[in-house]
Amino acid sequence: MSALLEVENLRVRFRTMGPVRAKLAGVADPFLDAVLDVSFRLEAGTTFGLVGESGSGKSTLGRAIMGLVPIHSGRIRFMGMEPKGRSDRAFAGYRRNMAMMFQDPVASLSPRLTVKSLITEPFVIHGLRGRNLDAEARRLLDLVGLPSHFAGRYPHQLSGGQARRVGVARALALEPKLIIADEPTAGLDVSVQGEILNLMVRLQRELGLTYLIITHNLAIVRHICDAMAIMYMGRFVERGPTSAVFAHPAHPYTHGLLAAQPHPDPDRRRETVELTGEVPSLARRPSGCEFHTRCPWAQDRCRAERPQPQSIGPGRELRCHFPLVAPAAAAPATDRMPFQA
Amino acid sequence: MAAIAQTAPERIAATDAVLEVRDLSIDFLTPRGPVQALRRVGLTVPRHSTVGVVGESGSGKTTLISAAIRLLPDNAEIRGGEVLFEGQDILRMSPRQLRDLRGRRISMVFQDPMTALNPVLSIGTQMVDIQYRDKGLSTAAKRDRAAEMLRRVGIPDPRQRLDNYPHEFSGGMRQRIAIAMALLGNPELLIADEPTTALDVTMEAQIIHLLRELQKDYKSSILFISHNLGLIAELCDYVVILYAGTVVEQGSVRDVFHRPSHPYTEALLVCDPALLQETTRELPTIPGEVPDLAPPPPGCIFAARCPKVFDRCRVEDPAATWVAEGHMARCHLAAGRT
Numbered sequence: 001m002s003a004l005l006e007v008e009n010l011r012v013r014f015r016t017m018g019p020v021r022a023k024l025a026g027v028a029d030p031f032l033d034a035v036l037d038v039s040f041r042l043e044a045g046t047t048f049g050l051v052g053e054s055g056s057g058k059s060t061l062g063r064a065i066m067g068l069v070p071i072h073s074g075r076i077r078f079m080g081m082e083p084k085g086r087s088d089r090a091f092a093g094y095r096r097n098m099a100m101m102f103q104d105p106v107a108s109l110s111p112r113l114t115v116k117s118l119i120t121e122p123f124v125i126h127g128l129r130g131r132n133l134d135a136e137a138r139r140l141l142d143l144v145g146l147p148s149h150f151a152g153r154y155p156h157q158l159s160g161g162q163a164r165r166v167g168v169a170r171a172l173a174l175e176p177k178l179i180i181a182d183e184p185t186a187g188l189d190v191s192v193q194g195e196i197l198n199l200m201v202r203l204q205r206e207l208g209l210t211y212l213i214i215t216h217n218l219a220i221v222r223h224i225c226d227a228m229a230i231m232y233m234g235r236f237v238e239r240g241p242t243s244a245v246f247a248h249p250a251h252p253y254t255h256g257l258l259a260a261q262p263h264p265d266p267d268r269r270r271e272t273v274e275l276t277g278e279v280p281s282l283a284r285r286p287s288g289c290e291f292h293t294r295c296p297w298a299q300d301r302c303r304a305e306r307p308q309p310q311s312i313g314p315g316r317e318l319r320c321h322f323p324l325v326a327p328a329a330a331a332p333a334t335d336r337m338p339f340q341a
Numbered sequence: 342m343a344a345i346a347q348t349a350p351e352r353i354a355a356t357d358a359v360l361e362v363r364d365l366s367i368d369f370l371t372p373r374g375p376v377q378a379l380r381r382v383g384l385t386v387p388r389h390s391t392v393g394v395v396g397e398s399g400s401g402k403t404t405l406i407s408a409a410i411r412l413l414p415d416n417a418e419i420r421g422g423e424v425l426f427e428g429q430d431i432l433r434m435s436p437r438q439l440r441d442l443r444g445r446r447i448s449m450v451f452q453d454p455m456t457a458l459n460p461v462l463s464i465g466t467q468m469v470d471i472q473y474r475d476k477g478l479s480t481a482a483k484r485d486r487a488a489e490m491l492r493r494v495g496i497p498d499p500r501q502r503l504d505n506y507p508h509e510f511s512g513g514m515r516q517r518i519a520i521a522m523a524l525l526g527n528p529e530l531l532i533a534d535e536p537t538t539a540l541d542v543t544m545e546a547q548i549i550h551l552l553r554e555l556q557k558d559y560k561s562s563i564l565f566i567s568h569n570l571g572l573i574a575e576l577c578d579y580v581v582i583l584y585a586g587t588v589v590e591q592g593s594v595r596d597v598f599h600r601p602s603h604p605y606t607e608a609l610l611v612c613d614p615a616l617l618q619e620t621t622r623e624l625p626t627i628p629g630e631v632p633d634l635a636p637p638p639p640g641c642i643f644a645a646r647c648p649k650v651f652d653r654c655r656v657e658d659p660a661a662t663w664v665a666e667g668h669m670a671r672c673h674l675a676a677g678r679t
Contacts, residue, residue, distance in 0.1 A: 053541040054512070159630070160398065187538075189397040189568055190612040194624035201622045216541055219614035224622055243620070260546040262571025264613050266594040269575055273550045275543045278511055 003041035004177060004210050005065065010038040010074035012057075012064050012234075016283065032282040034060040036234040037309075038074070044177065047204065047211040049225035049242065051218060051257065055279050057234035058214045062180045065212070066100050067091060079177065096126060099171035101181040105163040109155040115141075115166055116151035122173040140169040144199060161192040168199060175207070182214045197224055218261055222246055227315065230254045233282060233290045236309075240316030250312055250323040252295045289321065297322060358425075359530050359562040360386040360409065365422030367404055367413070375418070376635040378404045379586045380642075382422070383661075386530065391556060391563040393577035393594070395570060395609070399631045401586040402566050406532050408432070409564070410447055411439055427529065445474060448523035452535040454515035458507040464491075464518055465503030471522055490521040493558075494551060513544035520551065524559060531556075534566045549576050570613050574598055582606050585631050585642045588661075592668030602670035604647045641673070649674060 012035040022030035035057045042048050050058040063069045065076055067083035076083055081094045099122075102108035109118050116137040123131050138148045144165040155163060164184070171179050184200065185193040201224060203209055213225060221228050222242060229239040230253060238251040249255045256275030277294050280286055289307050292298040299322065307319045365382045368375040379401045386392045396402045407413045409424055411431055424431040426447065434442070451457040459467055468487035469480055478486075484503060491499035494517040507515055516536060523531055533552065537545040549572060556563055567573055573580050574594055581591040582605065590603040601607045608627045610616060617624075629646035632638050638645065644654040653673055661669050662676040 053543055190570075190609065190614075191397065191627035194612055194614070194626035197624050198622075198626065218542075223614055223617070223620050223624060257542065260542040261615060262542075262546070262549070262569065262575045264570040264574045264598065264610065264616050266574045266598050270546070270550075273546050276547060278513055278544060 004044040004079065005042040005212075006075075006077040007041075007061075007065070008039050008075045008077075010061070010064065010076060011036055011072045012060055012069055013072045033234050033285075034282065035064060038231075038234075038236055040229060040236070040239060042178070042210060042212065044210050045204070045208050046226045047213060047224055049221035049228040050212065050214045050231060051216060051221055051228060052231035053216065053257075053279055055233075055282070056231040058231050059182055060234075061231070062100070062182055062212060062214050066098065066180060067095060092126060096174060097176050098178040098180065099174065099176040101167050101171045101179060101184055103183040103186055105160070105167040106155055106158070109163065109166060109170075111155050113154075114151065115153050115155075115158075118155075118166060119169045119173055122170065126174060128174075136173070140173060143172060143203070144169045160188055161195060164188065164192075164196050165199065168196070168203070172203065172207070176209070178210045178212065180212045180214070183217075184213060184215070185217065185220065186215075193220075200224070218258060230257065233279060233285065235290070235319065236317070237291065237319050238317070240313065244313065244316060248324075250316070250318050250325075251291075251320050252297055252324060253291050255324055256294075256296075289319070291320075357388045358385045359388050359427065360384075360564065361423075361425040362405070362409070363423045363425065365405075365408060365424060366420035367408060368418045368420055369404075369414075370416045370418055371635065374635050377586060377637055378417075378634060379408070380637070382583075382586070382588050384581045384588065384591065386562050386564055387579070388529075388562055389556075389560055390578040391552075391565055391576055393565045393567060393573035393580045394583055395567060395573055395580060396583035397568060397631065399585070400583045402568075402583055403534070404586075405583070406449075406534055406564065406566060409532060410443055410449060444471065444528075445526035446528055447530045447532065448526060448528040450516070450519050450523050450531065450533045450536045452538050454512065454519040454539070455507060457519050458515060460507050463504050463506055464510075468503070468518075468522055468525065471525055474526075486525065487521075490525055491518065494518070494521040494524075494555070495547075496521075513540055513547065516540060516544075516548055517551065520548075520555070524555060524561075527559060528561055530562050530564065532564045532566070535568070536565075537567075537569075537572065545572070552576060570598075570609060571615055582609070585637065586634055587642045587671065588669075589643060589672070590668075590670045592665070596665060596668040600665070600668075602664045602668065602675045603643075603672045604649050604674075605643045606670075608646075608648070641671075 011033060013031040013033050015030060016032055017030045038061060050061060052058045060069060064071055079097055083094050119140050120133040120137050123133065123136065137151045141148050141150055146162065146165050158166060185196055197220065204211060215221060225242045228242045228245055229236045230251065232253050238245060238254045245254060249258055259274040274296060275294060280293055286293050288304050289302040292302040301321050307321050309317050309319050312318050312323065362382055362384045365379055367379040369378050382405060394402055394405065419432055465484060465487060469483045472483045488499040488503055491502060496502055496514060496517055537548050553576060565577055577594050580594050580597045582589050584605050590597060590606045597606060601610055611625045612627060614624060627646055632642065632645060640655040640657055641659050644650050659671050659673045659676065661671050664670050664675050
């Protein structure tokens with residue numbers, strides 16, 4: 001099967017200061033690498049979860065795929081097309097089959113437009129004025145489970161869950177193949193979170209959608225993603241099928257993230273914090289393995305030598321000199337692993 | 342004092358309470374009519390303990406803590422009840438008494454540390470300013486205290502960092518600073534309103550750990566507001582489940598998490614994806630929406646969404662029932678079981 005989306009050795013960098021100032025300050029390389037050496041394939045009809053702390057580059061990767069930030073090197077291929085070096089017209093063609101669901105649904109909806117205008121705006125942008133917009137609005141609202149009289153409402157008249165649904169409807173307007181969802185349930189109550197995720201899963205089944213879900217909520221990834229990647233300082237440190245990664249996290253960072261999830265059981269309180277400190281500044285990347293400053297099991301080799309990606313099973317890739325090996329064995333594991341009963 | 346009189350049945354029995362909310366009812370006056378944001382809410386924060394308040398958006402969590410420090414908006418009307426802090430009713434205090442209380446005996450940590458800190462003053466200046474009541478102390482001594490407190494909450498190089506401004510810290514560091522500032526007055530009660538919502542899970546785990554340690558060291562009591570059941574289980578001794586302005590269940594965390602006695606609590610626990618053993622693409626939800634509180638529907642407030650609803654629920658508001666010692670549920674079914 002050919003992949004819907006292919007990303008190869010992608011690198012996205014941001015300039016930190018102008019060339020003159022860099023020269024005066026003696027900074028040879030005034031850039032930050034937000035995404036580094038990222039490669040993965042996304043098969044049609046599947047869900048891929050991107051996980052990491054703030055500043056890990058997960059949103060930048062999503063935006064690069066959307067064509068919202070320029071690529072420095074590497075390649076993105078989506079349905080045979082690339083997002084760079086093309087005219088606006090061709091670029092609209094690239095974007096025609098993908099849509100983005102933004103993090104804060106109320107902020108991403110213009111407060112002056114009605115729900116109908118909001119969800120039919122993509123037709124106008126892509127020059128599909130011939131469509132019956134009223135009918136399209138009704139169809140889209142129905143698809144996301146909102147009554148058709150919502151078409152006349154304004155964003156401030158919507159609850160958090162309803163605004164989220166409008167965000168989904170807007171993303172679905174042009175019948176995209178790929179939806180990039182940035183924190184699709186951040187800020188929602190657990191009951192509403194379930195509703196939105198169930199809606200996304202149902203739409204995937206009915207419309208054959210492919211999802212790239214950017215989130216830091218591992219519980220969600222575990223339930224709805226087929227494959228996942230853990231990002232740290234712009235790199236994929238671990239990637240693989242969700243069930244395999246959760247069953248045996250091989251990278252210490254993955255393990256730490258899993259251990260940091262609070263578990264709603266007062267008898268399973270954690271007495272220690274496995275992952276301390278925070279992500280270092282991208283301007284000062286640590287030597288060797290970038291995670292060594294926080295890794296509880298770092299050794300001399302980790303400080304000196306950067307680990308290269310290695311395959312550790314079907315679809316699984318890892319960047320670590322001393323992977324945690326599956327159960328109980330060599331892993332200097334903590335007393336328990338989350339998500340395992 | 343009146344502290345021992347009429348023990349309302351719905352609060353955790355405690356001999357020594359820092360904060361006691363009794364039968365508190367608050368309306369918000371809106372053009373549509375009064376919205377009954379809190380109805381006969383009762384809760385107790387025993388000394389040296391952590392009490393969690395759980396509720397979805399619109400449940401009245403924020404109104405409850407606003408009442409506890411009397412920061413209610415102008416259109417709020419207190420219909421009845423008392424908020425006793427060390428036996429004194431906060432709702433009847435003079436502005437002067439309130440000033441003595443806030444920031445010293447009761448402190449608060451807010452959700453977003455960036456908006457809680459002044460962006461144009463250095464951390465050191467703000468931390469010295471907040472000690473304005475200690476007239477006997479020199480500025481240098483106040484800076485020393487500030488640096489010591491920063492060290493205590495885990496800020497490296499605290500003395501140098503006093504000269505930094507809020508934007509020079511990460512989100513997690515800012516929240517640590519907000520906690521340090523709240524503890525400078527050595528308060529008897531710390532109110533934390535979703536203090537980790539804006540943070541990553543790794544930072545969240547660190548902050549929760551810090552709060553637990555600080556509580557031990559400073560022997561203060563914490564009222565912790567959250568919608569994250571995992572955090573409540575991790576940090577709190579007691580939990581109060583708030584739904585649409587009513588306390589539907591409360592008790593020790595173990596009792597409430599292991600033997601939930603209100604269908605709403607059960608539903609909340611079922612909905613938490615972290616609690617599902619098997620992976621599923623069909624996540625459980627609570628169908629329906631929080632009812633309109635202007636005015637609230639008759640009968641049990643949860644009746645419209647309750648999977649176990651029966652006729653009586655729609656007409657009669659259930660009374661608070663003790664299902665076990667210190668474990669209250671407001672449900673007709675709980676009343677039937679005891």
